[in-house]
Amino acid sequence: MSGVRVLVGTRKGAFVLTADGKRERWDVSGPHFAGWEMYHVKGSPADPNRLYASQSSGWFGQLIQRSNDGGKSWEPVGNKFVYDGIPGTHMWYDDTPHPWEFKRVWHLEPSLTDPDTVYAGVEDAALFRSTDGAQTWEELSGLRKHGTGSSWQPGAGGMCLHTIILDPSHADRMYIAISAAGAFRTDDGGKTWKPINQGLRSQYIPDPDAEVGHCVHHMAMHRARPEVLFMQKHWDVMRSDNAGDLWREVSGNLPTDFGFAIDVHAHEPETIYVVPIKSDSEHFPPDGKLRVFRSKTGGNEWEALTRGLPQQDCYVNVLRDAMAVDTLDSCGVYFGTTGGQVYASADAGENWAPIVRDLPAVLSVEVQTLT
Amino acid sequence: MILVVLPSHLKTLAKVSGDVQLEVQGGVTVRSVLDALEARFPMLRGTIRDQVTLERRPFLRFFACEEDLSLASPDVPLPDEVASGKEPFFIIGAIAGG
Numbered sequence: 001m002s003g004v005r006v007l008v009g010t011r012k013g014a015f016v017l018t019a020d021g022k023r024e025r026w027d028v029s030g031p032h033f034a035g036w037e038m039y040h041v042k043g044s045p046a047d048p049n050r051l052y053a054s055q056s057s058g059w060f061g062q063l064i065q066r067s068n069d070g071g072k073s074w075e076p077v078g079n080k081f082v083y084d085g086i087p088g089t090h091m092w093y094d095d096t097p098h099p100w101e102f103k104r105v106w107h108l109e110p111s112l113t114d115p116d117t118v119y120a121g122v123e124d125a126a127l128f129r130s131t132d133g134a135q136t137w138e139e140l141s142g143l144r145k146h147g148t149g150s151s152w153q154p155g156a157g158g159m160c161l162h163t164i165i166l167d168p169s170h171a172d173r174m175y176i177a178i179s180a181a182g183a184f185r186t187d188d189g190g191k192t193w194k195p196i197n198q199g200l201r202s203q204y205i206p207d208p209d210a211e212v213g214h215c216v217h218h219m220a221m222h223r224a225r226p227e228v229l230f231m232q233k234h235w236d237v238m239r240s241d242n243a244g245d246l247w248r249e250v251s252g253n254l255p256t257d258f259g260f261a262i263d264v265h266a267h268e269p270e271t272i273y274v275v276p277i278k279s280d281s282e283h284f285p286p287d288g289k290l291r292v293f294r295s296k297t298g299g300n301e302w303e304a305l306t307r308g309l310p311q312q313d314c315y316v317n318v319l320r321d322a323m324a325v326d327t328l329d330s331c332g333v334y335f336g337t338t339g340g341q342v343y344a345s346a347d348a349g350e351n352w353a354p355i356v357r358d359l360p361a362v363l364s365v366e367v368q369t370l371t
Numbered sequence: 372m373i374l375v376v377l378p379s380h381l382k383t384l385a386k387v388s389g390d391v392q393l394e395v396q397g398g399v400t401v402r403s404v405l406d407a408l409e410a411r412f413p414m415l416r417g418t419i420r421d422q423v424t425l426e427r428r429p430f431l432r433f434f435a436c437e438e439d440l441s442l443a444s445p446d447v448p449l450p451d452e453v454a455s456g457k458e459p460f461f462i463i464g465a466i467a468g469g
Contacts (some may be wrong), residue, residue, distance in 0.1 A: 035380060059430040059464045060380060060418040076414040080422045310400065 005070065005368040006334055007051065009038035012360035014053055016071040019355075023332055023346040026355045028317050032074065033065065036083055040107050040321055040364045043070075048368050052134055054105040054120070062104050064120075068230075077134040081105070081122055084141035088285050091123065091153040100144070107321060109164035121161035125152060125178040127190065127345045140190035142190035148195060148212045155179035155234075156280075163219050169225045175229065175244060180215035183231065185244050196244030199232060200235055217260045218320040222269035230299070231270050232262040232320070237274055241290045250299020255286050260325035266331040270298040270306065273317040273325075273349060274331060283338075284315035288328060293337070293351050308352030310341065316341070321364035328345045328369055336362025373404055374459040378431075381462070382418070385412040390459060399454040402445040419462060434461040445458055 013031025044050040051067040065074045087100035103123040111117035116133040126138040149200040167173035171191040182197040200214045217235035231238040251257035253365040256276045265271035280287045290309045293302040316339035326332035337343045340359040345352045375391040384464045432441040436450045452458035
């Protein structure tokens with residue numbers, strides 16, 4: 001019997017939502033780690049029972065939790081994130097040098113093939129890797145030291161490495177994104193990196209076409225076409241057909257091209273989803289209507305998906321890691337809001353219903369398809 | 372035996388329900404108490420003090436015998452009442468919020 005497990009990170013704990021393949025009746029487990037900020041929870045593609053969770057708090061710092069039974073039980077594992085060598089400085093908001101300081105883990109990306117290998121994207125921006133089930137962590141410092149690191153500046157949410165995408169067809173290729181440095185790619189397993197921001201244009205920075213300095217909010221890829229990337233930038237929805245070497249805008253007829261989340265349909269590589277947000281100063285949907293926009297043409301032509309979503313007086317946000325898809329035959333799409341709702345669609349976005357309505361603010365949503 | 376009072380979140384993390392009793396080798400100082408605490412509960416490493424610099428996390432304070440010991444050297448001997456187990460060593464999270 002197939003089913004899905006939705007892993008939800010919130011401002012005050014983690015929740016595990018499970019259903020069978022119909023995705024109509026849900027079991028809600030949690031809060032796990034009640035009271036802690038759970039930035040991200042994600043399962044290993046190689047072993048669905050192996051989960052990793054980022055647990056943090058302003059008081060007690062960063063912890064990493066690991067589950068070997070699909071989230072029924074957890075154990076704290078390694079939380080020592082030490083930058084390689086002398087960390088040096090990046091740029092602060094006021095253009096002065098600022099020491100690199102570890103603050104938290106934003107994103108955990110388990111390896112596609114090894115349950116004990118997992119990557120962590122952290123603030124201040126850096127990439128760490130564990131090969132022993134998150135007991136110990138080592139920085140892949142080629143990213144931070146590749147040349148532009150000293151010029152990176154934080155976005156409003158901090159200087160976070162929030163997106164990690166592993167290429168299923170090329171074991172040594174990986175993409176990451178940093179607010180507000182931009183997107184980067186490695187083709188040698190993380191030893192060396194190159195900025196991949198050509199084509200991005202950000203009017204709000206001194207050089208709108210700069211090599212780095214773009215506030216990339218999130219990126220997504222379809223497994224069947226790993227050279228095609230989609231990006232929700234601070235403003236603009238973008239697409240690259242050559243592994244990030246060149247981007248072009250595909251915002252098209254969106255009501256606003258500001259937003260955070262973006263994802264790709266599990267079976268249709270040209271079908272993508274975004275949740276437009278009014279602006280960078282008004283982090284809520286335009287006109288109080290919560291609408292997912294879907295493009296079946298890989299961008300430019302977008303349709304609003306509204307059935308089951310609130311269409312008046314809705315002023316929540318959908319954060320960058322708070323959208324995911326399952327891989328069941330009828331692709332399920334899920335997203336969480338800062339108002340504590342997790343919405344699910346079992347038919348690729350045509351119809352939506354809340355799984356839960358009253359969680360703490362949702363920071364992340366991931367989905368595991370169980371067979 | 373040294374008696375240590377943890378904030379509730381750290382009790383949950385360490386899977387203890389009440390105060391913690393610790394055997395501390397040598398002189399009883401903030402450093403030796405925290406060393407013993409982290410040795411017995413490795414999951415607390417990094418939650419009270421930085422794992423590299425060993426500096427106290429900014430939103431935590433240390434108290435004993437009605438004194439704030441947070442800013443004292445971690446190598447200063449704790450009061451005799453703490454060393455004898457008569458009084459607890461408190462690790463307290465700052466009260467923050469609205």
